[in-house]
Amino acid sequence: MQLFDPTHTAAALPYSRLVPALALAAQELAAKAILAPERLVVPVDAASVLLCMPAVAADISVTKLVTVHPDNARHALPVIQGEVVVFDTATGRRLALLDGPTVTARRTAAMTLLGIATLAPCRPASVLIIGTGAQAAAHVDALVQFFGVARFCVAGTSAAGAQAFCQALRGRHAGVEAIALEAASLRHELPETDVVIALTTSKTPVIPVDVGAHTLAVGVGAFKPDMAEFPPELLRRRQIVVDDLAGARHEAGDLIQAKADWNGVVELAALLSGQRPRPALVPVFKTVGQAAWDLAAARVALGG
Template identity: 60%
Template sequence: MRLDAAETARKLPYSELVAEIARVARQSASGAVSAPERLVVPLGNNASLLCMPAVAPDIGITKIITVHQQNARAGLPGIQGEVIVFDVATGRRLMMLDGPTVTARRTAAVTLLAIERLAARPPRNALLIGTGVQAEAHLEALFEYFQIRSFCVAGRELMSAVRFCEKLRATHPDVETTPVAVSSLDPTGVGSDVVIALTTSRTPVIPPHLPACTLAIGVGAFRPEMAELPEELLRTRRIVVDHLKGAEHEAGDLLQAGVDWSQVTELSQLLEREVAPQSGSYAFKSVGHASWDLAAARVALRHL
């Protein structure tokens, strides 16, 4: 059974997806879920082929994605691909999900889980840096999961932020969106409870002097040469990542800042009920992992 983007989205409600990602994070940490490092094959012209398998006792998945950052200029999708789901016991193919939709929703769900564990208080507003597919998915996720209705959206150019906000007002009339240019952001942010960068920038875009009560999250940068979180901010924060081994190879923000990896915490360590996050301000870095796609596949299977 092959599901298109709309069908895939309907089978991945955020409330269930966040809970399943937390479950899979624990299973991955214990070794019950196996997922090798993401294979990245350069395609030239700043494009890549990503192959991400993951296996659990019940099901396995393989996600095959192509990323072409220049496609937007031609009106084509920048991310294309599929997630193939199979039964581990027999190898029987169970379904095929739309890859970009799975990526967008499971990535936003990881962010929701991080906010739930690391934010000083339930967020009432958010600053999103970026105007692409991930920014749209995160706005929808934050609205649905935390009922956030006030967003500031920063684009590389002001007009890209304006167009993004106009599009969102048509689909989410109850949401207030304020467009700004990244270059005009104040070093202390805009008074947001959470700041989320969703870009492929090679230079940090998150303001360096955010208040301690503001949670900083970097999502978009997934290569060593990319960076969204500034070194100045990282030096003042406890650093948490979605998957430690992946971050050690792909989190350009942390690699360029020369962080002490022994002081970096994996999100799975903060998910046990008896373990509460330490006091202090946090920076969360997400690089993605095939385990999160497996979590999405489990949720989708329950809704077939």
């Protein structure tokens, strides 16, 4: 069995291969060629949870086990810990053990890249990132590497946090422009940008209502029914596209709280397969994650 630490897991998952692997997995999931039930969420304590996410395909299968302990900073430990177990479907033989948080960060960012490639009216040159956590950092790296984005605005809850994030960003990517903003300022002035991506755990909308007509808005961070990054007004104005419809019905707090008409919500796989036409106007894209995306990452890591 191959063992991948975080560094080796990241190196095994280049976005140039991960994005098309996700496009294939999304269509296989829709066609039931990948079987992946909704993730099992088991409370550990009042704030912490254990997540179990299995997926089975004809070639390989995976199970991701992840623990989320929000108070781990006081123990000098990461909030999210876990692993992805990969095995041969025909025999059950264990093939690999991948670092769970690294797989999650990269496949989540890759799904955003796939959404942008499918839904945005043009290749993005500028992006507004709302959030300064690990997912925000993964998304910035992915956008630079995959699209060559060179202009970022980064909105954080504090100016100091946003400044620190931008400084680290510029240190990783020479020549990239990064402007720090306070998230509260977006209520009054929204920078002109090709894409807005929210990566928070906010319980109140952080994406401005007045996003430009040609700007794609992506919501990534709100993954519980009581969380929301999209304002209801924006969801009512635009076509809603999701990465996984079944998961979104139970986990996309933005859509649940806005009482979205689920009959009108489109799954990305239907657009990729041509079963549904691409929206004439720029939609919004909401992701909640899926074990099938971990399976796609495992295929890439194993060289499939």
